[in-house]
């Protein structure tokens with residue numbers, strides 16, 4: 161993703177923060193419309209989960225240009241999700257739900273450039289959640 165896209169994600173995230181409760185509501189509403197079966201995966205308190213998601217998104221956006229900080233955190237989050245039984249198609253629906261929620265909250269500020277920037281950011285987050293150690297395998301091995 162380009163520096164300009166990172167900047168756009170940062171500035172629009174700042175505009176989303178005052179509406180984060182609504183953003184999270186819209187996101188989960190759309191996610192469960194697309195993936196009715198995913199609802200059963202959420203065993204804890206949903207409002208609490210919404211807060212955790214928004215906190216994580218904030219950390220990811222703040223560190224979007226700092227892979228050394230961000231990638232281990234996201235990889236850890238990916239491992240946790242794997243243990244919950246989350247499958248690749250869930251991530252596609254989640255991305256679509258996030259896009260739709262951001263569009264609804266930002267309205268006319270959701271330009272195609274903003275949309276592409278968020279899509280690139282989401283792609284980066286999810287790829288890292290799934291793949292991070294593979295790209296760094298040699299560094300991770302203790303006997304190297």
Ligand code: HEM
Pocket residue numbers: 191195198201202203204205209212213216217237240241244246250251252254285286
């Ligand atoms: C970039 C994408 C995502 C982010 C940033 C994210 C973030 C989080 C965070 C921070 C937690 C809390 C983990 C903890 O308590 O330690 C969590 C839990 C969870 N996430 Fe995600 N998540 C993402 C994608 C997804 C997707 C695609 C699904 C499946 C539809 C999903 C389902 C869950 C479930 C079921 C839990 C456990 C909730 C519970 O305990 O009730 N997440 N997620």
